[in-house]
Amino acid sequence: MSQIQRLEKLLSLFSSSSRVLIVINADPDAIASALAVKRLLWRRVQEVRITHFNEIRRPDNLTMLRVLNIEMSFITDIDDRKFDRFVLVDSQPDHHECFAMFRYDAIIDHHPISCDSALFNDIRSDYGACSTMLTEYIKASGIKPSQNLATALIMGIKTDTAGFLRQTSMEDVRAFQYLYKYTNPCLITRIEHAEFKEKDLDFIASAIRKKRIINHRVYSHSGKIENPDQCVITADFFMKMDSANWSVVSGIYNKKLVIIIRNDGLRKNAGNMAKHAFESIGSAGGHKTMARVEIKMEDIAPLFDTDKFESLIGDWIIEKVESNAGIKTE
Ligand SMILES: [Mn+2]
Structure with missing residues (x-):
């Protein structure tokens, strides 16, 4: 026709x-x-x-x-x-x-x-x-x-x-x-x-102050957050840094830990990495360049021997990702 x-x-x-x-x-x-x-x-x-x-x-x-x-x-x-x-x-x-x-x-x-x-x-x-x-x-x-x-x-x-x-x-x-x-x-x-709202900019500013960079991976854990979309925006934002190969931005929302993962897609697989690192305790999945993890706080608590484990979550995520980021999975 x-x-x-x-x-x-x-x-x-x-x-x-x-x-x-x-x-x-x-x-x-x-x-x-x-x-x-x-x-x-x-x-x-x-x-x-x-x-x-x-x-x-x-x-x-x-x-x-x-x-x-x-x-x-x-x-x-x-x-x-x-x-x-x-x-x-x-x-x-x-x-x-x-x-x-x-x-x-x-x-x-x-x-x-x-x-x-x-x-x-x-x-x-x-x-x-x-x-x-x-x-x-x-x-x-x-x-x-x-x-x-x-x-x-x-x-x-x-x-x-x-x-x-x-x-x-x-x-x-x-x-x-x-x-x-x-x-x-x-x-x-x-x-x-038009990538950000004014509120997002404040969130990014605070995430920048909290960031840690290890092996070209940018990490930032924001503790309790009001809007998980801001983790997504921030994870994308960190990937604008010339030397960033991965970004991992997390926060606690609705009694759940939300982790947003991004990478440059060059011989990396964010979805598989997320599954290897976190699937045993929560939901984890995604594609080659992007992944999302959600874990109930009540399921994270038993992994620590202290009630004040919330302040340790940032380090815990880094440890998990660092030991799995090299996984060769297509
Ligand atoms: Mn279409």
Whole structure:
């Protein structure tokens, strides 16, 4: 099917009285794809709303919504009886129970095909981003994308291809090149630079003061913490140091020890290291470059002969990681 035919088939699902709900798991690619669908349907239907069910917490994603003036509604604020057409982008109905709540008229996605249950299904799993597919729809429709739409689509492609370091197709490159002339590069930079909130910066400052560096591994244990996401941000931040091969940032949250592990991925495997070191006492897992460990404090207590063991946890983590970090596991 040509792109023009796809576009015509998609548009034929709607009439001027249609009330359309676009459902997404909001990340940059899904948000941009939804915006593009909304643009395609502009002045063709009665109403288009975008709804998401996940909480958006990443500062860069929040900045994207703010600087591009993107309007979305949280799923609990939506009365779905008001809508008679449902569109799913960047996912398939079996990806999440919240998606399965609706019967879709159209599904446009780039994940491996698992549930093409709509009237119109366009699933192209060789594409790096759903935003690339929607860029092709926009092009086929003859619409000149606004600066905000083009910037959103570029963010979708950049995010899902990790800046073209991950699975990418020629179509992704072509879409990027096409969109670039319509974007404002300062907006892209503004979004991508938004890594921290002010509170995160205070957390990082205190983690820097507590850091210890052993064998190019940066350790920092923060004791009791209010938000484990800050350990993630800090672990990523430490990897910006030129000589850091690993970073291990930990804290105690909800009576659990949370350890966030990052490395540069060069002959290392964070997930396997975490399992070797911690699986016997808690949950541990991850990938080559990132891992997460969670251990109940009550399960750590018996490992120490003192009640005041909390002050020893930082050293205990270092000992565990140092004796396992060399493990050769692929
Ligand atoms: Mn995607």
